[in-house]
Amino acid sequence: MQTKWIVLAGAVLAPVSGHTQDSRAPLGPIPHISAAAQHEVKVSPDRATVQISVQTRGATAAAAGAQNATRLQAVLSALRTLGLTNDQLSTVNYNIHPDYRHVQNKEPEIIGYNVTNTIVADVRQLSQVGPVIDAALRAGANMMSSLQFYASNTEAARRTAIAAAIAKARGDAEAAARAAGGSLGALLDITIGSFPNQPPRPMVMMRGSVAEMDASTPIQPGEQTLSVMVSTRWRFNPAQ
Numbered sequence: 001m002q003t004k005w006i007v008l009a010g011a012v013l014a015p016v017s018g019h020t021q022d023s024r025a026p027l028g029p030i031p032h033i034s035a036a037a038q039h040e041v042k043v044s045p046d047r048a049t050v051q052i053s054v055q056t057r058g059a060t061a062a063a064a065g066a067q068n069a070t071r072l073q074a075v076l077s078a079l080r081t082l083g084l085t086n087d088q089l090s091t092v093n094y095n096i097h098p099d100y101r102h103v104q105n106k107e108p109e110i111i112g113y114n115v116t117n118t119i120v121a122d123v124r125q126l127s128q129v130g131p132v133i134d135a136a137l138r139a140g141a142n143m144m145s146s147l148q149f150y151a152s153n154t155e156a157a158r159r160t161a162i163a164a165a166i167a168k169a170r171g172d173a174e175a176a177a178r179a180a181g182g183s184l185g186a187l188l189d190i191t192i193g194s195f196p197n198q199p200p201r202p203m204v205m206m207r208g209s210v211a212e213m214d215a216s217t218p219i220q221p222g223e224q225t226l227s228v229m230v231s232t233r234w235r236f237n238p239a240q
Contacts, residue, residue, distance in 0.1 A: 031236040032188060033176050037168035038230075039161045042223040045149035048129045051092065052136045053118040053143035061096050064115040071140035072117050078139035079121055082131055093118040116143070124152075130217040149221040161228035162192055169232040177236055185235030193229040 054072045058064030076089060095116045100108040121136075123129050126149075133144065151157075170184070177184040 031182075031238060033173045033184065033234045033236050034232070035169040035173040035176070035234070036229065036231045037165045037172065038227060039165040039168060040225050040227045041157045041161045041164075043151045043154055043157045043226050044223055045151050045221045046126060047152050048123045048126060048147060048149045048219075048221065050121045050123060050129065050132060050136075050147050051118055051145045052121060052133075052141045053093075053116055053145065054141055055114060055116045055143050057099070057112055057114050059112055061098075061113040061115070064113045065096065068115040068117050072119070075136050075139040075141050076119070078135040079132060082128060082135055084121060084123070084128075084132070088122040088124065090120050090122075091117065092120050118143075118145070126219070126221055129219045129221075133217045133219075149224065151224065154226055157226050158228060161226060162230065165228050165230040166190070166232065169230055170234070173232065173234045177234075180236070180238075182236055182238040185237045188233040188235055190233070191231040193231075 052075065054068055054075060056064050056068040056071065058067055079089060093116070095114075097114055098110045099112040099114060101111045102108050121132055123132050129147075136144075174184045
């Protein structure tokens, strides 16, 4: 069984006790240096998801629901006309809630019902994002709650970030070793972590009729940041 002293941040010296195959002949402390580093790379999104909602109101829940179903079917048909398939369209929320009228000293009175049905469109070509939004609005959608761009393949970028982070950690460890009057030895262990991509970019909620839209919706996906953190531990060789 080994006993380790772990340092979570910075570059420091700490002993690690170890044993040979013969546990009755323990080795002396092995000096080591721990160093952590982070590196970020930019990735260009090539896909997007759009949350599209239809909200309707009726005197009864059934009436509001029927109206909502008709309008949402029109939205789905418009999106399929653009080439989106069923596996790119999914329902993420369906909500019914009553509207109340409040009168002083009386119980609240239900005066109607609101129905909201929300779908997510997974758009696999960025050139289609604007047309998808426009088609949905023209077909009857009146709420959009989020637009998220993402890269479908980030493995190469992540490995580039890993290599750069390790190089930074090694540089820090080498500087610490020289400052301590020794040299850096072999890598003892390494831990690789990552940070999530940037959160979805919120969209302003839109309501009302948009059937008379003349201009297409401009879309600028920009770049996203992919971040990787590494924690390393290196053998320290004291000066002889």
